[in-house]
Amino acid sequence: MADxxxxxxxxxxxxxxxxxxxxxxxxxxxxxxEKKASWFEVVELRGAIADGKVSQYQVTVNIGCKLD
Amino acid sequence: MADxxxxxxxxxxxxxxxxxxxxxxxxxxxxxxEKKASWFEVVELRGAIADGKVSQYQVTVNIGCKLD
Amino acid sequence: MADxxxxxxxxxxxxxxxxxxxxxxxxxxxxxxEKKASWFEVVELRGAIADGKVSQYQVTVNIGCKLD
Amino acid sequence: MADxxxxxxxxxxxxxxxxxxxxxxxxxxxxxxEKKASWFEVVELRGAIADGKVSQYQVTVNIGCKLD
Amino acid sequence: MADxxxxxxxxxxxxxxxxxxxxxxxxxxxxxxEKKASWFEVVELRGAIADGKVSQYQVTVNIGCKLD
Amino acid sequence: MADxxxxxxxxxxxxxxxxxxxxxxxxxxxxxxEKKASWFEVVELRGAIADGKVSQYQVTVNIGCKLD
Amino acid sequence: MADxxxxxxxxxxxxxxxxxxxxxxxxxxxxxxEKKASWFEVVELRGAIADGKVSQYQVTVNIGCKLD
Amino acid sequence: MADxxxxxxxxxxxxxxxxxxxxxxxxxxxxxxEKKASWFEVVELRGAIADGKVSQYQVTVNIGCKLD
Amino acid sequence: MADxxxxxxxxxxxxxxxxxxxxxxxxxxxxxxEKKASWFEVVELRGAIADGKVSQYQVTVNIGCKLD
Amino acid sequence: MADxxxxxxxxxxxxxxxxxxxxxxxxxxxxxxEKKASWFEVVELRGAIADGKVSQYQVTVNIGCKLD
Amino acid sequence: MADxxxxxxxxxxxxxxxxxxxxxxxxxxxxxxEKKASWFEVVELRGAIADGKVSQYQVTVNIGCKLD
Amino acid sequence: MADxxxxxxxxxxxxxxxxxxxxxxxxxxxxxxEKKASWFEVVELRGAIADGKVSQYQVTVNIGCKLD
Structure with a gap:
């Protein structure tokens, strides 16, 4: 990670x-x-349930992007 | 919440x-x-005090917005 | 709170x-x-947004109930 | 907030x-x-329940007070 | 999420x-x-190790279920 | 912990x-x-005070129970 | 807890x-x-070690006291 | 902080x-x-090490900016 | 830290x-x-911004003081 | 887990x-x-991004190992 | 704690x-x-249950040791 | 960070x-x-006080080191 x-x-x-x-x-x-996305951090894992099964996975991430 | x-x-x-x-x-x-704001999460509740009374309520929220 | x-x-x-x-x-x-609910603790405050306005308030609470 | x-x-x-x-x-x-109370931060929201209803609201706050 | x-x-x-x-x-x-399980939140990811390899994955989830 | x-x-x-x-x-x-309680995790330690002494100890625990 | x-x-x-x-x-x-101390909450458990043994136990508690 | x-x-x-x-x-x-940046909150302090010395300091901050 | x-x-x-x-x-x-302040713990680092520069540093500390 | x-x-x-x-x-x-690694706990999930895609997955784990 | x-x-x-x-x-x-263990911090309290009783107490501690 | x-x-x-x-x-x-220390993360900032002044700064850091 440069300065x-x-x-x-x-x-x-x-x-x-x-x-x-x-x-x-x-x-x-x-x-x-964002052309300069560099890293991500997982913040939260959740999901939806339908008919007794996982119907959707939801991941919240922080994405680090270099500013020019 | 659609995919x-x-x-x-x-x-x-x-x-x-x-x-x-x-x-x-x-x-x-x-x-x-943001035309597609969908949900909010309360992150912090604070406020200002003046003359011994609450003079301002401050609420920090995360607002989830659908991207096109 | 009795023993x-x-x-x-x-x-x-x-x-x-x-x-x-x-x-x-x-x-x-x-x-x-639960006939002996005694106290609650707020765990999370969230809500839904529709048409640019808060359309639903969602409160997660822990509720303490006395066991017989 | 002055120094x-x-x-x-x-x-x-x-x-x-x-x-x-x-x-x-x-x-x-x-x-x-405290004559110089300046701000507050909500730390906790709890309450008591009686007869199946909220009977008391309890709010823990940190209150910031200017020292002379 | 209905009311x-x-x-x-x-x-x-x-x-x-x-x-x-x-x-x-x-x-x-x-x-x-629970016929009306609606969503889940991942709370913890752990696991067991045997013979130097992951032998069991353990996921703690909160599952939200609609009450009638 | 079996599967x-x-x-x-x-x-x-x-x-x-x-x-x-x-x-x-x-x-x-x-x-x-719960005949198959397997482990517990201490979540909170609190207590009551009366006459300047600890009059009651309160321990919140999560108890893990095997489902059939 | 009275009002x-x-x-x-x-x-x-x-x-x-x-x-x-x-x-x-x-x-x-x-x-x-404080003549009206009512409850306590354990915040931290630490201690000192001397000669390979626990030599001192240190408990940080929040103590709730009724104001007149 | 005005309204x-x-x-x-x-x-x-x-x-x-x-x-x-x-x-x-x-x-x-x-x-x-952002012409109306008003305050910042330090979220994380990290850094890089090279040749056994701190070679880079990394500070994550939340910056509060007034919206028009 | 004596007893x-x-x-x-x-x-x-x-x-x-x-x-x-x-x-x-x-x-x-x-x-x-407090003549017997013994240690401090940094709780929060914040600050104010004016004209695009840090104008004030704010440090919240817990200060441990020996009681007689 | 033996004593x-x-x-x-x-x-x-x-x-x-x-x-x-x-x-x-x-x-x-x-x-x-460590011949007696027994369990692991996921502490953090992060990753690197290159050319707009996840290029590396990074998992921080605590690994519990039995001491002789 | 010396330097x-x-x-x-x-x-x-x-x-x-x-x-x-x-x-x-x-x-x-x-x-x-570790001949120079100096202090400990309790990180977690858990335990095992057998036959409806606490069968094992488990304490996770961080132990601070002076380096030469 | 290589694999x-x-x-x-x-x-x-x-x-x-x-x-x-x-x-x-x-x-x-x-x-x-550790010849391959690569990064650090600040975990805690504390210090000692003597004669009403900060007499010692204490920084807890996690240091990431590459394993061969």
């Missing part, structure tokens, strides 16, 4: 498949507009 | 009347620019 | 009106089946 | 009416002896 | 395969008796 | 004698109805 | 014998000047 | 010199685009 | 110069009236 | 594949030198 | 008798190899 | 001069035996 300034953005990714997929989606979404 | 990505924005609302009013103002302010 | 045993039940009350109303509903609901 | 020193006092206010009233009472009580 | 009351039940699921499987088992078990 | 599902029950034990006695009472009470 | 105001005082009791004794000393000391 | 709405931005400042310099850089960077 | 009782006082020191100076001022202020 | 003493070692495992793989690597590494 | 460097070791002591005994065993075990 | 395993060591540095100096001493001490 730069970073902002942290908090994002919630969701997926019907897995927490990993939910996190990947969150990172990919932020990367569309 | 979308959400960002969380942290905002502090203030009011001379009540915590409820402070939170409502924070939500309304964010809603001016 | 008794208590259990704590975690409940989420919701209300379109206020956090106070949401908490009152949670307490009343538990009291239907 | 002063402040002490924080932890106080629990109680009220049969509301958390807001409980907090107001706590602030007013401290203000009787 | 209902929910209880949260804390459950620990275990699995020799993965945290995901452990969570799924916890949710399925609760769903046997 | 089972466990629920955690939060209970407050009280005793005029000691925290240890308060915890033992909480465990014994739960064991009356 | 009163309480202050919380944070005190550290120490004892060469046990945590229980350290807590009892802290409560007794506060009770010398 | 306004504030947003909090989380930023990580870095410096080869000190935590103070890292925080100052974070504040200065945010101030380039 | 004594200590109270902890929470104080906020402020300084236009540095966190170190703010903490030193807090300790010195408490020492005016 | 033994255990130490906890904090380790960070990393993997380009998944959190599960990162945790497995951390456990395997510790097991090379 | 030295200390390491903290996290250890879990267990005992069929009491938390105090479990902590004493943890301290004594560390003292076998 | 390696790291251990975290918790160390307390002390200094009569400043927190920065205390942290630097802790890092330097660990580096004597």
């Amino acid at each position: 730069s300034i970073f902002k942290k953005i908090q994002v919630v990714g969701t997926s019907p498949v897995s927490f990993a997929d939910a996190a990947a989606k969150a990172v990919a979404k932020v990367a569309e507009t | 979308s990505i959400f960002k969380k924005i942290q905002v502090v609302g203030t009011s001379p009347v009540s915590f409820a009013d402070a939170a409502a103002k924070a939500v309304a302010k964010v809603a001016e620019t | 008794s045993i208590f259990k704590k039940i975690q409940v989420v009350g919701t209300s379109p009106v206020s956090f106070a109303d949401a908490a009152a509903k949670a307490v009343a609901k538990v009291a239907e089946t | 002063s020193i402040f002490k924080k006092i932890q106080v629990v206010g109680t009220s049969p009416v509301s958390f807001a009233d409980a907090a107001a009472k706590a602030v007013a009580k401290v203000a009787e002896t | 209902s009351i929910f209880k949260k039940i804390q459950v620990v699921g275990t699995s020799p395969v993965s945290f995901a499987d452990a969570a799924a088992k916890a949710v399925a078990k609760v769903a046997e008796t | 089972s599902i466990f629920k955690k029950i939060q209970v407050v034990g009280t005793s005029p004698v000691s925290f240890a006695d308060a915890a033992a009472k909480a465990v014994a009470k739960v064991a009356e109805t | 009163s105001i309480f202050k919380k005082i944070q005190v550290v009791g120490t004892s060469p014998v046990s945590f229980a004794d350290a807590a009892a000393k802290a409560v007794a000391k506060v009770a010398e000047t | 306004s709405i504030f947003k909090k931005i989380q930023v990580v400042g870095t410096s080869p010199v000190s935590f103070a310099d890292a925080a100052a850089k974070a504040v200065a960077k945010v101030a380039e685009t | 004594s009782i200590f109270k902890k006082i929470q104080v906020v020191g402020t300084s236009p110069v540095s966190f170190a100076d703010a903490a030193a001022k807090a300790v010195a202020k408490v020492a005016e009236t | 033994s003493i255990f130490k906890k070692i904090q380790v960070v495992g990393t993997s380009p594949v998944s959190f599960a793989d990162a945790a497995a690597k951390a456990v395997a590494k510790v097991a090379e030198t | 030295s460097i200390f390491k903290k070791i996290q250890v879990v002591g267990t005992s069929p008798v009491s938390f105090a005994d479990a902590a004493a065993k943890a301290v004594a075990k560390v003292a076998e190899t | 390696s395993i790291f251990k975290k060591i918790q160390v307390v540095g002390t200094s009569p001069v400043s927190f920065a100096d205390a942290a630097a001493k802790a890092v330097a001490k660990v580096a004597e035996t």
Whole structure:
């Protein structure tokens, strides 16, 4: 990590498949507009239940992005 | 909550009347620019005191907004 | 608090009106089946947003109930 | 906040009416002896239950007071 | 989330395969008796080690269930 | 811990004698109805004071019980 | 707890014998000047070691005292 | 703090010199685009080590900025 | 730490110069009236921003003082 | 868990594949030198991002090892 | 505490008798190899249950040891 | 951070001069035996008071070291 300034953005990714997929989606979404996303920190793991099964995985992540 | 990505924005609302009013103002302010605000989480409750009375209520909330 | 045993039940009350109303509903609901509810502790304050306004207040409380 | 020193006092206010009233009472009580109470921070929200209803609201606050 | 009351039940699921499987088992078990399980929150991730390898995944979850 | 599902029950034990006695009472009470209580975690230690002495010890514990 | 105001005082009791004794000393000391001490909450348990043995138990407690 | 709405931005400042310099850089960077930055809260202190010495100080701060 | 009782006082020191100076001022202020201040614990680091620069450092400390 | 003493070692495992793989690597590494590793607790989940995708998973675990 | 460097070791002591005994065993075990153990901090209190009674007390402590 | 395993060591540095100096001493001490110390995280800031002034700064840090 060079002597730069970073902002942290908090994002919630969701997926019907897995927490990993939910996190990947969150990172990919932020990367569309933030070209310098550098790291992420998992803040919370939750999910929805339907018909007695996990129907959605929800991952809250802080994403660190380098500022120009 | 559909399979979308959400960002969380942290905002502090203030009011001379009540915590409820402070939170409502924070939500309304964010809603001016974020058309898809979906939920909020109370993070902190504080306030100012003047002349021995509560003069201002301050509510910090995380507001979850759907990204397109 | 006499020398008794208590259990704590975690409940989420919701209300379109206020956090106070949401908490009152949670307490009343538990009291239907638990005749010896004695105290509550607020664990979390959240809510839903619709059309840029708070549409639902959600209060998570732990409710302490005396066991016979 | 000028370059002063402040002490924080932890106080629990109680009220049969509301958390807001409980907090107001706590602030007013401290203000009787502390003429320079400046701000408060909510630390805990609890309450008593009687006959299946909230019978008392209890708010723990830290109150910041300017030292001479 | 309609204007209902929910209880949260804390459950620990275990699995020799993965945290995901452990969570799924916890949710399925609760769903046997709670027909209105709606969401879950991951509280803790732990596990057992045997012969230098992860032998069991343990996931503690809070499961939110709608009360009638 | 075999590949089972466990629920955690939060209970407050009280005793005029000691925290240890308060915890033992909480465990014994739960064991009356839960035949498969397996472990406990201390969550909180509090107590009452009367006449300038500790008059009651209060221990909040989470008790893990195996589900069939 | 009647509709009163309480202050919380944070005190550290120490004892060469046990945590229980350290807590009892802290409560007794506060009770010398605070005639209306009502409850305590354990905040921290620490201790000193000498010659490979526990030589002192240190208990930090918040003590709630009724204000007139 | 007048009756306004504030947003909090989380930023990580870095410096080869000190935590103070890292925080100052974070504040200065945010101030380039946020003309109404009002306060900051230190969230985390970390750093990098190279050749057995602290080579970089990293300070995570929340910066409160007044919204128009 | 001899077998004594200590109270902890929470104080906020402020300084236009540095966190170190703010903490030193807090300790010195408490020492005016508490002759037996023994240790301090940093609880919170915050500050004010003016004209895009840190204008005030605010350090909240718990100060442990020996009771006679 | 027999009446033994255990130490906890904090380790960070990393993997380009998944959190599960990162945790497995951390456990395997510790097991090379600690023959009696018994359990682990997940402390933190983080990761690196490169080219807008998760490039590395980082899992911090506490590993409990029986002492002879 | 002289101007030295200390390491903290996290250890879990267990005992069929009491938390105090479990902590004493943890301290004594560390003292076998660490001649300069100076203080401990209680991190967690847990235990096992068998036949409806507490069968084992488990205390996690951080032990501070002076480095030469 | 390459795909390696790291251990975290918790160390307390002390200094009569400043927190920065205390942290630097802790890092330097660990580096004597750990050739691959990579980063540190500040866990706690405390200190001693003598004659009404800060007489010692104490910084607890977690130091991440690459394992071979």
